[in-house]
Amino acid sequence: MEVGFLGLGIMGKAMSINLLKNGFKVTVWNRTLSKCDEVVAHGASVGATPAEVVKKCKITIAILSDPAAALSVVFDKDGVLEQICNGKGYIDMSTVDSQTSCKISEAITSKGGHFLEAPVSGSKQPAETGQLIILAAGDKALYEEAVPAFNVLGKKSFFLGQTGNGAKMKLVVNMILGSVMNAFSEGLVLAERSGLNPHDLLDVLDLGGIANPMFRGKGPAMLRDNHLPAFPLKHQQKDMRLALALGDENGVSMPVAAAANEAFKKARSMGLGDLDFSAVLETVKLLKQSS
Numbered sequence: 001m002e003v004g005f006l007g008l009g010i011m012g013k014a015m016s017i018n019l020l021k022n023g024f025k026v027t028v029w030n031r032t033l034s035k036c037d038e039v040v041a042h043g044a045s046v047g048a049t050p051a052e053v054v055k056k057c058k059i060t061i062a063i064l065s066d067p068a069a070a071l072s073v074v075f076d077k078d079g080v081l082e083q084i085c086n087g088k089g090y091i092d093m094s095t096v097d098s099q100t101s102c103k104i105s106e107a108i109t110s111k112g113g114h115f116l117e118a119p120v121s122g123s124k125q126p127a128e129t130g131q132l133i134i135l136a137a138g139d140k141a142l143y144e145e146a147v148p149a150f151n152v153l154g155k156k157s158f159f160l161g162q163t164g165n166g167a168k169m170k171l172v173v174n175m176i177l178g179s180v181m182n183a184f185s186e187g188l189v190l191a192e193r194s195g196l197n198p199h200d201l202l203d204v205l206d207l208g209g210i211a212n213p214m215f216r217g218k219g220p221a222m223l224r225d226n227h228l229p230a231f232p233l234k235h236q237q238k239d240m241r242l243a244l245a246l247g248d249e250n251g252v253s254m255p256v257a258a259a260a261n262e263a264f265k266k267a268r269s270m271g272l273g274d275l276d277f278s279a280v281l282e283t284v285k286l287l288k289q290s291s
């Protein structure tokens with residue numbers, strides 16, 4: 001199967017290489033052209049614009065940073081909309097809000113194309129190893145057509161119904177993720193400042209009822225102040241912001257998520273946005289030192 005792939009950031013690079021390794025023909029596009037080189041070395045072709053990729057491929061996948069990027073690649077000059085037509089499918093795997101997803105869906109379907117949103121849960125390593133969790137919604141026939149690709153990219157795909165449901169599910173999951181990361185960061189600093197060995201805390205957590213892969217995977221690196229980006233903090237803050245808006249729309253009070261969002265905003269203002277979202281730990285250290 002030949003697929004187009006738009007966006008070769010942390011996730012897109014890993015996912016497109018995975019498709020190539022599993023026998024898919026892939027034509028890629030990235031705003032910054034040099035990021036195509038590594039994927040081309042794995043056998044990809046390059047399209048000059050999103051429109052050119054869509055013209056060439058029956059199905060085009062995108063994974064872009066945020067709503068503005070997702071909209072730009074579809075609606076701007078040389079964008080997806082210029083070539084989408086009857087018989088072609090567009091799958092947006094970016095984490096965006098349901099309004100953005102619905103706007104893209106309406107534009108694609110008004111040109112006769114098929115649209116599926118399919119944001120993913122799981123980070124750089126699951127993207128590299130094909131262990132993502134795919135949260136799809138929209139065109140069911142396109143979902144069925146994409147299952148062979150989803151089986152390469154992920155360990156499980158969900159079809160969640162109408163467009164918007166995938167985006168909402170992803171935002172709920174990441175609202176919880178970001179809130180937990182803040183509580184974890186506070187715990188690490190509290191353990192250390194109160195005279196405990198934070199490595200002992202990691203061992204205790206790992207044996208108990210709240211043991212999880214995030215504490216196990218990121219904890220030791222966080223204690224070394226290593227925040228090499230797997231999931232950039234600026235994207236986690238975007239997800240908190242969008243999840244809080246979803247809370248507003250539905251009258252759900254989310255004081256924990258609101259506090260977590262403030263901490264991520266603080267981290268961004270400290271210049272930590274391109275580091276891993278675990279760098280929110282640095283805001284906790286800062287607050288304790290200044291008190």
Ligand SMILES: NC(=O)C1=CN([C@@H]2O[C@H](COP(=O)(O)OP(=O)(O)OC[C@H]3O[C@@H](n4cnc5c(N)ncnc54)[C@H](OP(=O)(O)O)[C@@H]3O)[C@@H](O)[C@H]2O)C=CC1
Pocket residue numbers: 006007008009010011012030031032035063064065066068069072073093094095096120121122123124230231232235236
């Ligand atoms: N990293 C992770 O662990 C996970 C990320 N996600 C989500 O996946 C998406 C991508 O994340 P990730 O790969 O980490 O992000 P990166 O920041 O690594 O990559 C972002 C991509 O979006 C492109 N882009 C940004 N703005 C524009 C624009 N205006 N026009 C065209 N292209 C643009 C970038 O192009 P360029 O190279 O030119 O900057 C790049 O290809 C985000 O929505 C994120 O929330 C979901 C699950 C896990």
Ligand SMILES: O=CC(=O)O
Pocket residue numbers: 120121122123174231
């Ligand atoms: O969106 C981030 C993730 O780890 O999932």
